[in-house]
Amino acid sequence: MTLRQQLSFPRQYARTQRFTLGAPRAFTVSPDGARVVFLRSADGTDRVNRLWVLDLDGGTAGGGPAERVAADPATLLAGATERLSAEERARRERSREGSAGIVGYAADSAVELAAFALSGRLFAAELRAGTARALPVRGPVIDPRPSPDGRHIAYTARGALRVIGADGEGDRVLAAPGGGEDPENVSYGRAEFVAAEEMDRSRGYWWSPESDRLLVARVDTAPVHRWWTADPAHPDREPVKAAYPAAGTPNAEVRLFLVDLPGAAGADGADGTDGGGAADGEGGARTEVTWDRARHPYLARVHWSAAGAPLLLVQSRDQSSELYLAVDPATGATRTVHRDEDPAWLELFPGTPAWAPDGRLVRIADEGGARVLVVGDRALTGAQLHLRAVLDIGEHDVLVSASAGEEAAEPETGEVHVYRVNELGVERFSAGAGVHSAVRSGRVTVLASTRPAAPGLSVQVFRDGKPVASLASYAEQPALTAAPALTEAGARRIPCAVLLPTGYQESDGRLPVLLDPYGGPHGQRVVAAHNAHLTSQWFADQGYAVVVADGRGTPGRSPAWEKAVRNSFLLTLDDQVDALQDLAGRFPLDTGRVAIRGWSYGGYLAALAVLRRPDVFHAAIAGAPVTDWRLYDTHYTERYLGTPDDAPEVYAANSLVTDDGLSAPENPARPLMLIHGLADDNVVAAHTLRLSSALLSAGRPHEVLPLTGVTHMTPQEQVAENLLLLQVDFLQRSLGAR
Incomplete structure (x- = not known):
């Protein structure tokens, strides 16, 4: 092997960010089955992600599916260099995000409006029309999320949770440090370090299904010990101070509040008053959500859907005990829906807990030596599968990812598949050896697959179980072939x-x-x-x-x-x-x-x-x-x-x-x-x-x-x-x- 060949793969591997650039990701499916929204950069070495839409109906002259760009950072920033705040850099480090441009977005329930941050500014994209615009807000913006009805966009900036109308009017504070709170330590609407780094919870606020209230986390890092990170190569620069909760030392204090959206139907303050409670008088009324935080201090999961009351998963510090709590939106009181205990520890799983449309609790649990899907009081899977995540909860089934369990007929080393599960049984949705995952809404499923025999990622779109489109990947082909x-x-x-x-x-x-x-x-x-x-x-x-x-x-x-x-x-x-x-x-x-x-x-x-x-x-x-x-x-x-x-x-x-x-x-x-x-x-x-x-x-x-x-x-x-x-x-x- 020549020196030039030896050098080719390391250079390519670095430039393509492990061959992830140019591949589609972050899929969202509209409930009407008309659109798939996703992120993708222009080629295999381009770090800048654009927001794309796949129109499944009527996208071409013949009525077939077609892709289009919904938001392009180069256009939105007019060619300016992207600038990241310290908070955004930290957020990306927690999520291991190495690309640029639009690295994340959120959509309303109809998937007609998307919101995202770009260079610390807030942008909204009309997904049907394909237009995007900046909204006049105070930055730097972190984690913007439209309300389910698409009328408002909430976001965090400088420790405060704020909201603005989707039309760009009425930017105001919902919750901010005040009333004796130390703004150096207290923030609203952001995930604390261990939540983002270890719990896979990057969010700190959640909209109500009616778009009139939000659940908002209040994080106080005052108890956390401070560490300093210096750059010895630049002794002229001050060390960076950060709150780091090392083993055996205090964690951040996390509380949760129900906050009304002023002016929303049914919310306190809907008569035009501010509703009270916010430090600067602009926010909505607050009601604290109460549970025994001394025994279960970790707020691990929050779920709020039309299928039931707000649902929390809270853990003890040693993670051997956790409670599933339903929240009374009127009083903030909680009641225990389910309790889990384990002599070792309890794992956290993507997509759970959640309510099924009929109001039953959906969770993943370790029972009888296996990791199973439980809906209500019934385990719907057994030791043949090892559950990994809940991907979607439909009217008639639950879509999950799982690997072969210890009692599987064949080991299937390294494979992860997508399954449909209900009371009648288990059906594999993905086919062929590989690692598969999926996003589903209604009749449309997006299946993303990596396979041992082929490089890269393949993405297929199914409607009613039949393939109707695929999403192009612009990722580079590796300079070598792996043969494990x-x-x-x-x-x-x-x-x-x-x-x-x-x-x-x-x-x-x-x-x-x-x-x-x-x-x-x-x-x-x-x-x-x-x-x-x-x-x-x-x-x-x-x-x-x-x-x-x-x-x-x-x-x-x-x-x-x-x-x-x-x-x-x-x-x-x-x-x-x-x-x-x-x-x-x-x-x-x-x-x-x-x-x-x-x-x-x-x-x-x-x-x-x-x-x-x-x-x-x-x-x-x-x-x-x-x-x-x-x-x-x-x-x-x-x-x-x-x-x-x-x-x-x-x-x-x-x-x-x-x-x-x-x-x-x-x-x-x-x-x-x-x-x-x-x-x-x-x-x-x-x-x-x-x-x-x-x-x-x-x-x-x-x-x-x-x-x-x-x-x-x-x-x-x-x-x-x-x-x-x-x-x-x-x-x-x-x-x-x-």
């Missing part, structure tokens, strides 16, 4: 992918091994999708046998599989070793030359491997590793390890910094490269710096690669490209290659 062998390893049947160099022949002999896992909670890597294995294939093409193993703790298998890591992340290393040893009997693996690389939890696992098992692992690359779990956030860390005060021995056992093996003479030092972005506000650089200090004190050689101005995402093109090349250089110095 999906299999299982060891007595525990650990899902694995094995990748060998392109053109490998048996006569080439055994190869040095690179384990390439994430290997921890919420990070499935062994998937039946082509592009997910491209980087592993590129490393394989440098002369390595690459192994990706999803051991205990990773999602997609069973509740017991995920919860086995309670109090011990060390089990995740045991499974990497077991997978390696079993696969060595079936693939050309040279177990005398084994390296491991990973990022985030995978970085922790990589460093753990050479420190705890130098008999197996001979080199490691640890990117943005968590090295001391006392430095990671509350909601994630305490779910698995408890709190440092209650379980100091658990934290010590799982820490790399306090590892007694650092000074043990029987543990030989192995080459270790530590990589960390100095602007990382999720896994802060202190993790790597503390481990480096401990290694130095123990006399253990290692390398540290600090990345100036880089966050946890490493979105910069040159950084992403050169990181791959530098890692190969390290591996070749440490292990060699064929």
Whole structure:
């Protein structure tokens, strides 16, 4: 392989943002089945997303489906460079958003009006007419959302929740810090750090179905400890201060209020008065929603639909108890609809809880050793499926995504499918091996699929179960082809992918091994999708046998599989070793030359491997590793390890910094490269710096690669490209290659 060929994939991988640019995403289907709204950039290297509409009827002269642009940032900003506020940059970091332009939008219930923020300004797009315009509001705007009736748009700006008419008139405050509240700590309508980072709740307010009231979260970060992130490359700049709730320390205080929309029919203040309650006299009347926040402080989910009262899911701090609460909109009082408890922890799932149209509660639960769909009091699925998310709740069925359960007839390694579920049974909607998801409204379903045999994403639109259109993808074709062998390893049947160099022949002999896992909670890597294995294939093409193993703790298998890591992340290393040893009997693996690389939890696992098992692992690359779990956030860390005060021995056992093996003479030092972005506000650089200090004190050689101005995402093109090349250089110095 020539040097030019070696360089082609890293450059392409970086420029295309992992081949995601140019692919359609963020689908919304109108309830009348006439439109599909989505985002897509112009080509495979263009970062700027545009808002698109697929007209399913009458879009062409022959009446067939046709795509059109509904909003173009280049036109709306008149060619000006997009500028992001600090709040917007933080929001994108939480959602791992690396693109530009229109990165998110919300629509009214008819999907006729869309609202989005662009360069801190508020824009509205008429989806039928295809016109978009800026609305005159105070910015910088975060998370705009139209009311269900399309008459108003709410948004947050500078800690306040505001609303403006869709016609651009009447911009006013609904809820803002005041009356003695500290604006440095208190905000309305925004998700707190752990909600956005760990709970998959990026929202902080919710419209009523009648468009006359909102549920609004009030977040007070005063109790949270402050951390400072400095940029050593620019000592003239002040460090950035942030509220970071590390394990065992206070969380933000989150309360919830019902806030009337002044002037809306049925709302207090509809006679033209302000309704009282807001700090500056412009907002609507407030009613606090009450529950036992001392016992269940986490506001994990909010659902408000015409099918029932506002519905909350609140969790205890240790996440072993959660309540499903129905809210009385008149008084703010709550009643318990359902209670769940688990000795380990309770997972949160997309799309739940929610009301079915007939008023029954829809949830996903761990029952009888399986993860099942429950509607009302009845489980509608069993151990053949492992539920992942609720995608849509219809009149006659529930659309879900699921992988094969432990009692499935065939394992279907790495596959995720879409199913229709009701009292009569379960029907698979997606077809063929792959990872599938869907968005549905009424008769129209948008199915997005990635497959092992083909690169990229394919999107099909179905009406009444029959394909009627597809959405074009402009994503680039990768410069190489991934050929993972999906299999299982060891007595525990650990899902694995094995990748060998392109053109490998048996006569080439055994190869040095690179384990390439994430290997921890919420990070499935062994998937039946082509592009997910491209980087592993590129490393394989440098002369390595690459192994990706999803051991205990990773999602997609069973509740017991995920919860086995309670109090011990060390089990995740045991499974990497077991997978390696079993696969060595079936693939050309040279177990005398084994390296491991990973990022985030995978970085922790990589460093753990050479420190705890130098008999197996001979080199490691640890990117943005968590090295001391006392430095990671509350909601994630305490779910698995408890709190440092209650379980100091658990934290010590799982820490790399306090590892007694650092000074043990029987543990030989192995080459270790530590990589960390100095602007990382999720896994802060202190993790790597503390481990480096401990290694130095123990006399253990290692390398540290600090990345100036880089966050946890490493979105910069040159950084992403050169990181791959530098890692190969390290591996070749440490292990060699064929």
